[in-house]
Amino acid sequence: MIIGLGSDLCNIERIQNSLDRFGERFEQRVFTETERAKGNRRPFTKAGTLAKRFAAKEAFSKAVGTGFKAGVFMKDIGVVNAPSGKPTLALTGGAKARLDAMTPAGHVAHIHITLTDDHPWAQAFVVIEALPAPATGS
Template sequence: MIYGIGTDVCDIRRIADTLQRRGPRFAEKVLGPHEIEVFRDRSARVEARGIAYLATRFSAKEAFSKAIGLGLRMPMTWRDCEIVKAASGKPEIRLHGALKAWFEARGLQAHVSVSDETDYATSFVVVETRPAALPP
């Protein structure tokens, strides 16, 4: 059963402007431990790829916060929600800390899709309740 749906569109130029104004502290505020490593690696190779990565993660976290119905208030925090890639390349949501505990206590699971073009990043998240285990 669907618990919530969230979507977000992010202007990559706005993320680039914010990053330029605030420096690496902005990325460190938004990205979790794994994400910050990927961001630094991509930025070192091609700055635009790092910025697009940051924008997709920003967008996905906004969409996730809408899908769970909390917005950006506790236990939802930027860094406790990470968007990571499975071995197949599929994006997945990895939660930490109080947000993970809150999410698991409700028996929820999330699905995320991210995309970006030159100027925009977009994300779509569906959160659903996990099906009850079937009796033996």
């Protein structure tokens, strides 16, 4: 069953302006080490790379129904990629606690995410699905 849905549209120029104005301070406050490393590996498209991740954080905060309050912080939500390149979210702190709290007993949360950008826009969609927990046998 779907227990959360969120989307966000982010202006890449807004992220570029924050990078130009605040630099490392902005990056440290908003992005995980993995996200910053990914952006740094893409110097010509760094703002777009980070804008997609910014949008993903916003979309997740909407999917869990809190926005960035109730202990959910941007750095608690990190976009990571599987070896195939498929994105997903790594959650810590308040973001993980909120997801755990909204997941029904006997279920496991599975996060689906899609990211895209076409300058000047970056977009993310997050769907949180609760799947029955696997049966444990002896």
